[in-house]
Amino acid sequence: MKRDHDTWLVAVTAGRWQTHGIRSAQAAGLRVMALDGDASAPGLAIADAFAVVDIRSPDAVEKALRDSGIQPGGAIAFVSEAGMASAGHLREIWDLPGPKRVLTERLLNKYQQRSIWDAAGLPNPQWIMAENLDQVLNALKSIGLPAIIKPVDSAGSRGVSRVDDLAMIPHAVEKALSFSPSGKILVESLMVGTEYAVDTFFHKSQAWILSVTGKVKVPGSGGTVAMELASPDLDPAVVDAIGKTAVDALLALGYEEGPGHTEIILCEGNRPGLVETAGRGGGFMVFDKMVPLASGYDLATACALQAVGREPPQVHFKRQAVVLRFFPTVPGVVRRLDGFDAASRLPGVEAAPFMEIGKVVSKADSDGDRLGYILAGAETLKVVRDLADRAEAMIHVEIN
Structure with missing residues (x-):
């Protein structure tokens, strides 16, 4: 497509999971200014x-955008x-399309999400906000154990703990506070069930x-x-009820x-319970690979065009079953990590490592603790699971 040299999209963050969005924006004819705190971030190149x-400031x-002399047409943080x-701040200052500062804060702050969802009558667990160990212990008197302790403002499972007994609480509180820029954490009753991720796209108040x-x-x-x-x-x-709960949660905000990327627990009696939501795509292959494979929709291009005030592609579903499987880390040194190329030659399968031989790794504690992935798509769940299992059998991982 012919490039539009007058329309700039500012991509706030340029790490590995942002590169697909940057390339998609360029393929759609936009120019991209990328911002990141790491000079080696691949999106910058x-x-x-x-x-x-x-980027957290x-x-x-x-200031960086003003110094560049670029007039932005839109700002985005893809995943x-x-x-x-910062993307919300730029939209506010330059009056760009998309969420401004107040709405962006709601999308980032789990305390605000819980409060708004309570007021809207949406399915929350019991929860209390706290700032220190004493407040957490007091909250647990009414919430009870087991419980979830997590920062109000982190992502990627960072700082989240399940606590089953009193001995676990001090470490869980310390961990949650270490990942909370605001110094605030949530204590939540445990919702028992299977967790689901719901990926959505909103345009002019319509949700898909x-x-x-x-x-x-793990x-x-x-x-x-x-x-x-x-x-x-x-x-x-x-499935429809799970999806509707995610849509209602974002609309309430x-x-x-x-x-949108929303996490929901399906509790006893097929009752959805809200975990949290975010006004962005999911990382680790979700936004750039899994969602397009599952839906047939080019989400990255849609987001880029929407961010500069243009019409995104119409949604025409071409659905299929998908499996996205990760290899979690365990403590040690990565000694062997191969077979991904062979697995990728299976029909409907893509596989690759995230790490290299010699990498020192620890117990999987967040979404970043992953050695590699398998992504498979097929017409039915049975076929796609068989494909993923065949691919996994071809991959060899050794850590010691």
């Missing part, structure tokens, strides 16, 4: 212009929680449910780190434009 800047990001506040995938969690992670996302084997009415 492919952007039309870039600046190395602290809206003022620093604004980056860290870049959302692009994918609903069930999660398999053993020993307290149910906080996923090792697989897959199309669900559920009654379609239940006032979110009517952009991608």
